[in-house]
Amino acid sequence: MNDDRKIRDGVTDFGFDEVPVAEKAARVRDVFDSVARNYDRMNDLMSLGVHRIWKDALMDWLLPRPSQRLLDVAGGTGDIARRWRRRGGGPVTVCDINAEMIGVGRDRLAQAGGDAGIDWVVGDAEALPLADRSVERVTIAFGLRNVTRIDAALAEMRRVLKPGGRFLCLEFSRPTQPWLDPVYDAYSFRVLPWLGRVVAKDEDAYRYLAESIRRFPDQQELCERMRRAGFEKVAWRNLSAGIAAIHSGWRL
Numbered sequence: 001m002n003d004d005r006k007i008r009d010g011v012t013d014f015g016f017d018e019v020p021v022a023e024k025a026a027r028v029r030d031v032f033d034s035v036a037r038n039y040d041r042m043n044d045l046m047s048l049g050v051h052r053i054w055k056d057a058l059m060d061w062l063l064p065r066p067s068q069r070l071l072d073v074a075g076g077t078g079d080i081a082r083r084w085r086r087r088g089g090g091p092v093t094v095c096d097i098n099a100e101m102i103g104v105g106r107d108r109l110a111q112a113g114g115d116a117g118i119d120w121v122v123g124d125a126e127a128l129p130l131a132d133r134s135v136e137r138v139t140i141a142f143g144l145r146n147v148t149r150i151d152a153a154l155a156e157m158r159r160v161l162k163p164g165g166r167f168l169c170l171e172f173s174r175p176t177q178p179w180l181d182p183v184y185d186a187y188s189f190r191v192l193p194w195l196g197r198v199v200a201k202d203e204d205a206y207r208y209l210a211e212s213i214r215r216f217p218d219q220q221e222l223c224e225r226m227r228r229a230g231f232e233k234v235a236w237r238n239l240s241a242g243i244a245a246i247h248s249g250w251r252l
């Protein structure tokens with residue numbers, strides 16, 4: 001059943017489980033509450049550092065400018081915000097539904113000397129706490145997969161963009177090389193939960209990660225949903241043979 005129909009029936013995916021729509025956000029919050037302290041370390045470990053290359057590719061496409069304000073949705077511990085600022089971007093707002101993730105990011109930034117150009121706000125991607133047409137750029141990295149109503153979040157991210165503004169989404173996607181499938185499956189369903197158990201002491205959270213990736217729309221479907229949300233000039237680039245992809249859309 002597709003997402004829309006499921007949601008109309010009052011259920012949605014939480015990994016491979018179906019849960020009542022009203023429950024998903026709380027379950028996602030529990031996952032990130034549990035992993036917040038280990039989140040950055042686990043990212044490096046799980047991806048063998050490759051998430052850094054993907055995030056750099058996001059910045060290469062984004063081309064930060066001092067005159068641009070960025071909203072980073074589902075910004076977690078602020079990894080995208082810090083990169084944006086290092087590359088010369090203007091002020092950035094990190095918005096995340098999870099106060100724990102934001103707390104870890106804020107503490108880490110303070111320990112590194114702080115940055116007055118980064119502000120942090122707790123908020124839901126489906127109801128962003130920002131005015132219409134208020135930012136030049138919006139990003140979401142590894143966040144859209146966790147949102148209950150993807151189409152509502154896409155519409156919100158377009159709403160807050162100024163005309164001429166750009167949206168970029170970095171997310172796990174569909175590998176394009178069939179020979180990769182068995183290796184990728186073994187890694188996702190055996191290695192990731194094991195790492196979750198041994199390092200972060202939460203096997204279920206990392207099983208959810210693997211399952212939620214499989215449930216997320218593929219490259220083409222996400223493109224279509226972005227167009228339906230009103231984005232124009234929609235395009236994508238695969239990263240690491242489609243394990244991840246960056247989607248780009250403009251508000252014209």
Ligand code: SAM
Pocket residue numbers: 025028029032073074075076077078079080095096097098101123124125126140141142143146147148
């Ligand atoms: N963007 C960061 C990065 O790339 O390191 C964090 C990604 S982390 C995998 C996913 C984040 O999405 C978590 O911090 C989680 O709290 C946040 N999130 C989940 N559902 C959300 C929602 N509905 N609105 C805003 N943030 C959400």
